[in-house]
């Protein structure tokens with residue numbers, strides 16, 4: 497049978513061998529420490545679950561939801577953005593709830609790209625930026641994120657021809673997988689380039705609340721005050737341990753948002769209303785929970801970073817995200833395979849996030865401190 501040519505253009509799956517080794521280790525009864533997953537291990541907090549239970553019993557919520565999300569949800573998002581990120585949003589025109597941010601990120605290229613367009617995509621990156629661009633028929637030009645540039649793209653190094661054809665530039669700060677952060681000055685330079693070459697900046701802020709040591713993540717909309725050139729994706733997944741619930745949003749430039757809303761109105765029929773109501777509760781009453789969660793991840797970060805340093809790895813302590821990105825030199829797949837076979841620890845090979853991720857591995861802080869200590873002890877024995 498003949499399937500979509502564009503599906504065939506997506507990169508091959510790199511982790512087949514590691515997945516097999518993982519299954520074998522588990523089958524053999526090995527005590528596997530899985531630091532590969534970017535998914536919080538802790539449950540959704542009770543106050544959100546209570547809100548959901550109430551909403552799910554109300555028949556009003558059993559019907560098709562509104563495509564654009566409940567007005568109350570859009571208002572709660574705007575209030576949250578102002579309170580936490582100092583950005584004012586018009587809830588009616590500048591906010592669009594999504595069935596998880598991945599859904600919106602993946603549909604955006606279909607709403608904006610035409611044949612001949614180039615999308616500028618960082619390498620390494622969260623895979624949907626690249627794959628959705630390919631599926632929508634855009635050409636992808638990769639921007640390497642190098643350690644010597646603080647894992648920010650080198651804006652002066654993008655060929656003029658690519659800038660002229662560019663339609664979307666994807667950014668993700670705080671960053672998965674490198675855990676790097678961006679400052680005001682960087683966003684200012686990005687937006688000047690977007691203005692000059694007439695493209696849209698898509699900033700993914702899924703990790704805005706996973707921050708440490710007093711660091712505050714900056715929204716690109718704090719810089720692009722008139723929302724001329726940018727949209728920002730956000731999600732309840734990481735902030736409230738709600739990855740399975742599927743609730744996120746995009747905010748910013750209203751033309752881009754209405755194009756995405758129009759596209760989506762042909763694909764889905766809104767978000768289950770009970771989930772929207774639980775999301776409102778999370779956004780309104782979740783600030784204390786966020787502060788506690790930050791302390792938990794901070795404890796884990798310190799255990800893993802200090803442990804890795806004590807056995808000779810040169811690793812920097814992230815200011816944000818629940819990832820530790822570690823330079824290992826050499827093949828990241830070989831390293832991950834060896835660590836799995838000899839220490840029964842799972843980490844993610846950097847090359848899975850793009851060519852420029854080679855030479856690094858990612859550890860997720862999604863297990864408790866004791867398991868992280870155990871992981872360090874096991875690594876100590878094999879390095």
Ligand SMILES: *Cc1c(COP(=O)(O)O)cnc(C)c1O
Nearest residue numbers: 596597598622672702731733744
């Ligand atoms: C986890 C994650 C998301 C969240 O996706 P949802 O679809 O909202 O669960 C978005 N972007 C990045 C970079 C992520 O790591």
